[in-house]
Amino acid sequence: MTPADLLGGAILVALVCYAVFAGADFGGGIWDLLASGRRKREQRALVEHAIGPIWEANHVWLILVIVVLFTGFPTAFAAVSTTLFVPLTLLLIGIVLRGAAFTFRAYSGRDPVQSRWGLVFSGSSVVAPLLLGAIVGAIASGRLRVSADGMPLSPPGAWLGAFPAAVGIFACALFAFLAAVYLTVEAQGELQEDFRRRALLAGVAVFLAAMAAAVVSWREAPLVFAGLTARGWSLPLHLGTAAAGGASFAGLLTRRYRLARLAAAAQAGLIVLGWGASQYPYLVVPDVTISSASAPRQTQVLLLAALGVGALTLLPSLWLLFRVFKGRRPAGPAPG
Amino acid sequence: MTDLAAARWLFGTSLAFHIVFAAVGVAMPLLMVMAEWRWRRTGSAVHLELARRWARGTAILFAVGAVSGTVISFELGLLWPRFMALAGPIIGMPFSLEGFAFFAEAIFLGIYLYGWERVSPRLHLASGALVAASGALSAFFVTLANAWMNHPAGFDPAGGPETVRPLVAMFPPGWSHQVIHVLISCYAATGLAVAGIHAWFLRREPGHPFHRAAFGIALAVGGAAALLQPLSGDLSARQIAVHQPVKLAALEGHFETMRRAPLRIGGWPDAEARVTRWALEIPAGLSLLAFHDPDAEVRGLDAFPRDRWPDPLRVHLAFQVMVGLGSAMAALSLAALLLWWRTRALPIHRLFLGAAVAAGPSGFLALEAGWLVTEWGRQPFAVWGVMRTSEAVTPLAHLSVPFWTFAALYVFLAAMVAVLLWRQILHAPPPGPDGGPP
C-alpha cells in the first residue's frame, strides 16, 4: 500500500458515499418527476421533506472527490477535465439548475411557480445521473486517450458510446431504487406502499440495466469486463453485491424497511467499489494510472493526514445530522 | 472572442457571481445567530422573527453559493487544466481543508434551518455559530490559495516535484493581509447591504420594530468591518509594494520610478504614452502610504519589461472604485458611531437612513472591484512570475459557447434570487401590539 493507493482508496470511499447519499437525492428527484396516482402531492412532499435538510451536505462528497483528485492526482484531473469537457459542463448546468430549483421551489410559496420549479428540479435530477453514469462509463471504457501530461488526444465526442449510455441508465435506475427504498422508511400508510412498489420495480430495472451494461462492457470496456469477471476478488464482490441486493428485496417483500434500507445502501456501495476495483490501477483507462498521475509523495502524505483530521470533524457532524433527521421520527415539518 | 478570452471571461464571471453568495455565506450566519441570541437572552419576539427570516434568506443564497462554487471547482480543470496540473499538488491542501469546512457548513446549516423544533435550543444556536465559523474558514482557505497565486512559494519552478512543500505553499508571504482583508470585506459588504435594505423600510416607517432590530444588528456588524477595512487595505497595499511591485505600480497608475512618488486619486492611465492623466496628485503620498517614508523610492511600471505589465487602466480604475467606495463606507460607519455615541440610540435620522440606503450596494461593488484589482493586477500571469495565463488555458476550442451559456444562467439565477428575496423581505410582519410580530 503506497500513499497513492491509499489516496485512490479515499477517493473511492468518497465516491461510495456520494452514490449512497447524494445518489438517493437524485433518485428522489426522479420520483418527483414520476409522481403519479392519487397521492401525487404527498409523494412529492415526502421527497422534499426527506431531501431538504441533507442534500447540501451530501453534495459536498463530490467536491471532496474533485479536490482530492486534483491535489493527489493532478494529471488525472487534467485528463478528465479535458476529455470530458462536454459532459462535465452539461453536468454542471444540471447540478446548478437542480440545486437552485429545489431551493427556489421550497421558498417560492405560490403554486404555479412551485410546479414550474418542480419540473426543473425533477428534470435535472434525471439528466444529472445520466451524465454522471456516462462519465464513469467513459472513464472506464478506455475510449478517452490522453498524452502523458493529461492533454486530450481523442476528439471531444469520444465519450459518447453504448457503454457510457448503459452506465448512465444504470445509474438512474440505481439512484431511483435507493431513493425509493429509503423513502419507505420515512413514509407511512399508503404512501409507504407506494414507495414499496416503486422500490421493487426500480430494483428490477437495476438488475436489467446491470445485465445490459455487462453485456455491452464485454465489447466496449474489455478491462472492466475482465476486472468484473476474472480477478481474484471479483467473485466475493459479486457475491456480496448479490447478497445485499437479495437482502434489500427480501426486506421490501417482508416490509422490514430498515433492513431494506441498509441492504440497498450496501448494494450501491459495493457496486461503486466493484467499479473502482475493476479498473485498478487505472484512473482513466488506458493512459492514466495511479502511479503515472501521482502528485509528489510529500503532498500525498500530507493530504492523507488532512483527510484523517478532516474525518475526525466530519464523521461526528454527519452522525448528528442523520440522527436528527433520519433517526426515529424521520418526517418533520418544513423549514420555518 | 479568442478561446483564451472566453476562458477568462467565463472564469471571471463565475467567480464574480459566486463571490456574492460566498460573502453572504460568510457574514449572514453571523447576523442570524446574533438575532437568535438576542431572542434567547431577552425573549424579544421580533428577534426570533428576524432570525427566522434571515435564516430563510440565507438558505436561498447558500444554495446558489453551493452550486456556483461547484461550478468553479470543476472549471478550475475545465478551463485551466495546465494550471491545475502544476498548482494542484502545491496548493491542494487549502482546497482540501476547505472541503471539510464546506461539510461543516452544509451539515450545520441543515440542522439550523430544519431543526428549530427538533434540537435543543443550545444545539440550535451552536449549529448557527458553527455555520458562521465554517463559512469564515472556507473563505480563509480559498484565499490562501489565491495568495499563493499572487506570491508563489513552497516549490522551485525550475526544480522537480521533490521541491514541493505544501505547508510552505499554504502560507505564502502576505497571506495574513489578504485573508484578513477578504474576511473583513465579507462582513462589511453583507452587513451594510442588509442595513441598507432595512434602512429603506425605516425611512417609511421609522418605528417599525422588526426593521429597527434588523438595522441595528446589520449596521453594527457592517459598520465595524467597514471601519477596519481601510486599515487592512493599507496593510495589503504595503505588502504588495514589497512583494508585487509591478501590481502596485499598475494599481496606482505609476509609470515612472521616483522618490517622493505622488498618490493619484482618479485619473486615466495611458499605457502607450506612459502617463496617468487628469489625476488629483497628492505629493509624496504614495511613498508615504506604501513605505511610510515620504522620500522612499517607488518603482514604476518602467522598472519592468513591458510584457510583464498588467493593464494599468483597468487595474487602476478598479482600485479607485474600491478605495472610493471603501472610504465612503468608512465615513458612513464613523457617522453612525458618532451618532450612536451622542444619543445612545440607533441612528435613524432621515438623512442618515438615506445615506445608508445609498451605501447599501457599495460593499459588494467594492468587493467585486477589489477582486478585479487582484486578478487583473496579476496578469499576464496565472501564477505570478511562474505560469502565464496563456500557458494555463485548456487546449479545447469553442469556449465562447460555455461562456454565453453560463452568463445567461447566472443572469437568470440572479433575477430569480432577487425576486425570492424581495418577497421574503416584503412580507415582513406588521408591528404587533407589543411591538412584536402579531
Ligand code: HDD
Ligand atoms: C467591501 C469591500 C472592500 C473595501 C471597502 C475595500 N476593499 Fe480592498 N479588496 C477587497 C475588498 C474591499 C477584496 C475583494 O476582498 C480584495 C480582492 C482580493 C483581496 O485580497 O481582497 C481587495 C484587494 C485589495 C488590494 C489588493 C490585494 C492583492 O492583490 O493582494 C489592495 C491593495 C486593497 N484591497 C486595498 C484597499 C484599500 C486601501 C481600501 C480602502 C478603503 C480597500 N481596499 C477597501
Ligand code: HEM
Ligand atoms: C475568494 C473567493 C471565495 C470565497 C470567499 C469563497 C467562500 C465560500 C463560502 C463562504 C461558501 C459557502 C457559502 C455559500 O455556499 O454561500 C462557498 C461555497 C463554495 N465554494 Fe467558494 N469561495 C470563493 C471562491 C471559490 C473558489 C475559487 C472555488 C473553487 C475551488 C470555490 C468553491 C466552492 C464550492 C465548491 C462551494 C460549495 C460548498 C458547498 O456545497 O457547501 N469557491 N465558498
Ligand code: HEM
Ligand atoms: C471571488 C472573487 C474573484 C473574482 C471576481 C475573480 C475574477 C477573475 C478574473 C476576472 C479572472 C480573469 C483574469 C483576466 O484574464 O484578466 C480570473 C482568473 C483566475 N482566477 Fe480569479 N477571481 C476571484 C477569486 C479567485 C480565487 C479565490 C482563486 C483561487 C483560489 C482564483 C483563481 C483564478 C484563476 C486560477 C484564474 C485563471 C488564471 C488567470 O487568469 O490568472 N480567483 N479571476
